[in-house]
Each structure stands twice: as structure tokens, then as C-alpha cells.
Amino acid sequence: MAFRSVKILCNPAFWSVVLFCCAGVDPATAGKPEILFESVQKIYSDGKWNGRPAIEFWRGQYYIFFRSGLKHGEDNGAIFAMRSKYDSPRDWSTVPIIDGPDNEAEVHVLATPGRLFAYLVMEDPVSGEVIGSKVIHTDDGVHWSKPVPVYSTGFSVWKPRSHKGVHYVAADVLGDDPRVELLKSSDGLKWEKVSNILQEGKSMTETDLVFLKDGTLLALTRQGRLSRSQPPYTEWTNHNCSFLGGPALGRVGDTVLASGRCTTSAKSGFPDDQPGGGIRTGLFVVDTETMKLHWKMNLPSQSGGDSAYPHFYTLDNRRMLFAWYDGQVWKKGLPRWADIMLAVLRVE
DSSP: OOOOOOOOOOOHHHHHHHHHHHHOOOGGGOSSSOEEEEEEEEEEOSSSEEEEEEEEEETTEEEEEEEEESSSSSSOOEEEEEEESSSSSOSEEEEEEEOOSSEEEEEEEEEOSSOEEEEEEEEOTTTOOEEEEEEEEESSSSOBOOOEEOSSTTOEEEEEEEETTEEEEEEEEOTTSOEEEEEEESSSSOOEEEEEEEOSSSOOOOEEEEEOTTSOEEEEETTTEEEEEOTTOOOOEEEEOOOOEEEEEEEETTEEEEEEEEEOBTTTTBOOOSSSOSEEEEEEEEETTTTEEEEEEEOOOSSSSSEEEEEEEEOSSSEEEEEEEEESOOOTTSOOOEEEEEEEEEEO
């Protein structure tokens, strides 16, 4: 089957709202660092539910992987990748990566000089229960290996990172002994446990990692935990923070950014700065001394519905690529649409 590249021509009225929302930061959150948008684009839209993007740069091309299906969950989703024509994040072509009998619910990506890895969180397409994680890899960007299990049955991995030649990832498991573990690997295939990031006797899922310049490792977990560890990352201190669905961390220069799905309400403390719905993809600055998140703005939304699962990719000491998805309000069992969005952020 042939898959074509999708080029989006956006409604100018919508993007005037986008620019207004990105520029209109509440005075209480103003000040340094200032986050500016150099560009915002809708880069993939075909009427299906397309979400949970992951960005990587490998062998002179940008890749944005994402899940595509008929709805948010409990569906037999597939994994696709957008690939740039050159070494600039534009002129995309879209290719299918994998579509197995189970639901490829998420994809997380790791690049090494010789290989590009895609880690798949597998779910039962009927119940939505996590089966475990699998990995596929390519040596040429075209041909992919067969999927093999990652670590242990039932674990979900989330956004692998590399630091000083070692790969790290947070992996969570539910059940009788729920916890979030830190794993490490030298080859992207065999993973071993380093420590427990969280083990509080209740479900904790979706934990992103970011390394600071001094080697400190931060971990942000969906259920409102911001954790810190020093090498060799065997001991953790945990702090309460805002609940962020599909959380992401990224560092540009000395600034650490966080993002994820948040609900706008008086209780949450996040302003409702756009019309429609109450679900937003929030953008935050992380104070690495106090271990607190400071809200800066909400990302543009077409409907205020199903949105988030962002991903940061650092370009240089001031700029980042930032991808997320944005779509209709979730309704159990009903087909929904969601589109892939891409922005270039600059930190001043």
C-alpha cells in the first residue's frame, strides 16, 4: 500500500487565534525565561486519530513518529513516521512503520549513530490493558526488524534518553506491586534495572527524564511527581507537582521546560485562555532548585478536547522543536480525529 505525504493548508482565522494565545501570557507568569514561538504548524491531518508524537534526528533527517487509529484507545492502532526530505524539519513524507494484531498504543524513539529504535507500548485492542513493550529498529531508515519484547512483561516504557554513552528509560508497571523503575542499556535492546523512581503502593505511569548539565537526573510523572537523582541514580527524592497527562521534559541551555495535558479550572490554577473545552496542553518552566513547575501558557487548541502527549527536541542553546497532538473531545467507543502539531520554541 502506498502512503502519501499530507500537506496542510490551515485556516488563517485559526492561526490568528494561535498567535494570540501564544503571545498572551498572564502577567503573573511573565518574566524570565520568556518563551517565544518562531512558528506553529499543523503537519499531519487525515481525519483519523493521530497522536503521541516522538521526534528524533538521525542521519541527516528529522523523524516524527506517531500512533494512528480510529480513536484514542481500545483500538487497533498503527505506527507511522513522518520523515523530512532534508536536514530541516519540513517537506515531510509519511510512511507506515508497523501495524500488528495488538494495539500499538504509543511509540518512543531512540537514535544511535548506527541504529534508530522505536519502542512500542502494546495494549489489548479490546480491554485497553497494557501487555508490555516491544522494540523494533532500522539500520537504513527503510527496513525494520521484527518486534521483540523489552525488559519484562507488563512494563510500559516512556521516552528513552542517552547520557554519556548510556541509554536510560523510565518503565512503569501496574498490578499488585505498582512502581516506576529506571532502566539502563548499552545497546538499546537489553535493559537492566538501576533503581525505583517511585514505589508508593499506587499506580504511577508515564515518566519522562531530563539530564541537567551537572548530570543530575529529573523525572516527571503523570500523577504529579517531580523526582531528582544524582549519579549513579540509585536514590531518589520525590516532590509533589501538578498532574500532567502525557508529560514531557526538555532542556535548552540552562532552562528546563515541562509540558502535558492539564485541565483549566479555578482548582487547577491554570487559566482558560482560549474558547472551547477545558483541556489544554500546558507549557511550564521547571525551577530545578525548588522543584516546582511554573505555568507559562497553554498551547493552541482547535477544540479544547483530546490534546497533549508533547515531545521536546533540542535544536541548540535557545531553540527547540515541540510536537503535540490536538483533536476532538474523547468519547468512549466513538471514532475521533486528532492532528499532529509542530512548533519551534525559542527561550530568551
